[in-house]
Amino acid sequence: MHDRLMVALDVSTAAQALALRDELGDAVGWFKIGLRLFVAEGPQLVARIKESHKVFLDLKFHDIPNTVAQAIESAGQLGVDMVNVHAAGGTEMLAAAVKAAAPFSNMQLIAVTVLTSDSMPKEQAAAVALERAVMAQAAGIAGVVCSVHEVAAIKSRCGGGFITVTPGIRWGDQSLQDQKRVADPAAAIQAGADYLVVGRPIIKAPKARVAALQAQKMMHDAIRL
Numbered sequence: 001m002h003d004r005l006m007v008a009l010d011v012s013t014a015a016q017a018l019a020l021r022d023e024l025g026d027a028v029g030w031f032k033i034g035l036r037l038f039v040a041e042g043p044q045l046v047a048r049i050k051e052s053h054k055v056f057l058d059l060k061f062h063d064i065p066n067t068v069a070q071a072i073e074s075a076g077q078l079g080v081d082m083v084n085v086h087a088a089g090g091t092e093m094l095a096a097a098v099k100a101a102a103p104f105s106n107m108q109l110i111a112v113t114v115l116t117s118d119s120m121p122k123e124q125a126a127a128v129a130l131e132r133a134v135m136a137q138a139a140g141i142a143g144v145v146c147s148v149h150e151v152a153a154i155k156s157r158c159g160g161g162f163i164t165v166t167p168g169i170r171w172g173d174q175s176l177q178d179q180k181r182v183a184d185p186a187a188a189i190q191a192g193a194d195y196l197v198v199g200r201p202i203i204k205a206p207k208a209r210v211a212a213l214q215a216q217k218m219m220h221d222a223i224r225l
């Protein structure tokens with residue numbers, strides 16, 4: 001299960017990121033490096049995290065096709081294991097990203113459908129997410145970022161092999177913060193999510209490793225159900 005748990009390193013310095021990496025160790029298989037940390041610490045930090053874990057570079061590219069293709073090529077040269085673009089960038093942009101990612105066969109390219117923080121009604125979000133997933137798949141994208149609530153419909157339409165990465169994970173009495181379409185780790189596994197992205201519930205926990213192991217246990221138990 002640790003291979004399916006991605007922890008969002010939403011911190012501001014390399015020192016904080018590396019401390020979390022060391023504390024979490026083998027409790028997680030992936031770290032997600034997002035805008036804040038990448039802007040602050042860049043490729044060097046990616047290389048440090050890559051020494052021990054898989055890296056999802058979550059920069060959500062959304063620009064004209066040529067610019068996105070160039071950014072994807074740079075991500076491939078960094079050796080990250082997963083990178084993403086916004087599906088809302090349109091078919092031409094998605095196709096350019098797919099072409100740029102092709103030489104990097106170990107890098108998965110996925111598309112964000114609708115942010116889990118988006119305040120559009122759930123039914124509308126589900127419809128838009130499905131539409132964008134279908135468009136992304138047609139362009140050659142390997143999978144999508146979506147909420148747990150959209151996984152089943154996307155898998156049934158795009159096939160089980162189409163990757164789903166689900167943020168918006170909360171359990172117990174945790175605060176939703178800015179997230180809107182949330183679910184717990186067990187529900188994510190039961191829905192068929194391939195990867196769970198967890199940020200604050202782990203990195204802000206009094207003991208990050210304990211929180212990660214708690215999430216893992218819920219994931220394991222859900223499989224046994």
Ligand code: C5P
Nearest residue numbers: 008034114115116145167197198199200
């Ligand atoms: O702290 P929390 O668990 O809410 O963090 C979720 C992480 O997933 C953040 O790093 C956020 O940028 C990212 N994310 C998201 N919704 C998406 C795509 C990525 O919350 N649709």
